[in-house]
Amino acid sequence: MQRSTVRRAAAIIAALLTLTGLTACAGRPQSGDPxxxxxxxxxxxxxxxxxxxxxxxxxxxxxxxxxxxxxxxxxxxxxxxxxxxxxxxxxxxxxxxxxxxxxxxxxxxxxxxxxTIYAFVGGKNFPAVPADDPAAFVRAVKGHKFGVASSGSTGDLIARGLFTEYGLDPEHDVSIIAVGTGAAATAALQSGAVDALISYEPDLTRITGSGAGKVVFDLRTSKAEQNYSQLxxxxxxxxxxxxxxxxxxxxxxxxxxxxxxxxxxxxxxxxxxxxxxxxxxxxxxxxxxxxxxxxxxxxxxxxxxxxxxxxxxxxxxxxxxxxxxxxxxxxxxxxxxxxxx
The missing domain is CATH 3.40.190.10 (Periplasmic binding protein-like II)
Known part of the structure; x- marks a missing residue:
């Protein structure tokens, strides 16, 4: 084989190898890709x-x-x-x-x-309770409809734990209802679908600012409740x-x-x-x-x-x-x- 023919063959092979490499790389992310x-x-x-x-x-x-x-x-x-x-x-x-x-x-x-980020908000039908009195708050919850974001959520867990801690049976003494967050939670309180709920910011500001409810027990600032306020x-x-x-x-x-x-x-x-x-x-x-x-x-x-x-x-x-x-x-x-x- 002549030397020029060898050079042409080598160039063709190199080009094919390069093309093959580019084609293979096109099918997978490169190391620098996000x-x-x-x-x-x-x-x-x-x-x-x-x-x-x-x-x-x-x-x-x-x-x-x-x-x-x-x-x-x-x-x-x-x-x-x-x-x-x-x-x-x-x-x-x-x-x-x-x-x-x-x-x-x-x-x-x-x-x-x-x-802790949670506070409890009462609607228009929720009884007045003394400030920072978790026992009085839990007594007031009995027999009412209470809202949580969803069943099994952190707020649901905290509400049930606090109720149990102060002698209320969350399975029989209160109706716990999933109401979501944001506008859905505000609407549930405004309409009376729930009488109280557990919430956090910025929903708290939305709810209280709209007049749908007011904070009746605040875990964020409580000195009386030393368990769930620390979570x-x-x-x-x-x-x-x-x-x-x-x-x-x-x-x-x-x-x-x-x-x-x-x-x-x-x-x-x-x-x-x-x-x-x-x-x-x-x-x-x-x-x-x-x-x-x-x-x-x-x-x-x-x-x-x-x-x-x-x-x-x-x-x-x-x-x-x-x-x-x-x-x-x-x-x-x-x-x-x-x-x-």
Missing amino acids: KNVKIAAINLLTFSPVYVADKLGFFKDEGLDVTIVPTTSGDASVQAMLGRSVDGATTGFDTPIELTAKGQAVQSLVGMEMA PTSTLQATSAWIKSNPDIARSLVRAVARADTVLREKSDTALPVLKGLYPELSPQQIESIYSASRSHFRAEISRPTFDSAMKIYRGAGVETGQVSYEQVVATQFSQDWSAA
């Missing part, structure tokens, strides 16, 4: 770190293309996660504990609002199977949300414009007031003492009796990333 992730969330202040992380570009900084899938309750978020239509969910601190005890392995990746509220969660299959993506989510927690806690000039964009129906003054009361609650760390204290409350009230360990329900492999912001 990784697609879906997170189910309710647009409420307690879950705002994922929205803040998205709006401020923290997910993109971690190489993630995150889609936040809106839901109307924590229960809906959990069902989406368990059904694999989303990769993660923002919901109650107790959710992985409850699910793991039932054989569904779910873990918290990173903390969001790690303090952490919300975390970003995923199934243990998903975390095991996607450790790098999970770590990136943790780092982005931890940064958002830091912004919410320490950088009001950055956080407030994002929050005002998330809740345009509220006045800037209302948002500033809500945020001021909650900003110190946003912490990424989910410590063992926090878990142990919560479990003591759950078990003491007879709400959670499963033998679930800290390592089962908290993704401790990311603990160093909680402070990476």
Whole structure:
């Protein structure tokens, strides 16, 4: 074979190899491509770190293309996660504990609002009760219709636990009704579909501002109630199977949300414009007031003492009796990333 023919053959082979390589690469994401992730969330202040992380570009900084899938309750978020239509969910601190005890392995990746956010609101037919008197409040609930976001939600758990603690049987002494959140909850109180409900910001401001109800017992400020007033509220969660299959993506989510927690806690000039964009129906003054009361609650760390204290409350009230360990329900492999912001 002549040398020129050899050179032409080599060039053709090289071109074919290059084309083959490009064709093979076209069918799969490149190492620099963003990784697609879906997170189910309710647009409420307690879950705002994922929205803040998205709006401020923290997910993109971690190489993630995150889609936040809106839901109307924590229960809906959990069902989406368990059904694999989303990769993660923002919901109650107790959710992985409850699910793991039932054989569904779910873990918290990173903390969001790690303090109590709940208050009880009474409508026009609810009796007057003394301020910060949980026993009087629970007595007043007896025989009434009481609203929660959804059956099994964190608010439902807290309401049932508080009722039980002060001698009311939540199965027989009160009618507990799922009313959703936002406008649906406000409408349920206004129409008399429920006489009282448990809620949190910004729904509390919406309800009280509309005249649909008023706060009758506030766990956030209570000095008399020392159990449920101390519970952490919300975390970003995923199934243990998903975390095991996607450790790098999970770590990136943790780092982005931890940064958002830091912004919410320490950088009001950055956080407030994002929050005002998330809740345009509220006045800037209302948002500033809500945020001021909650900003110190946003912490990424989910410590063992926090878990142990919560479990003591759950078990003491007879709400959670499963033998679930800290390592089962908290993704401790990311603990160093909680402070990476």
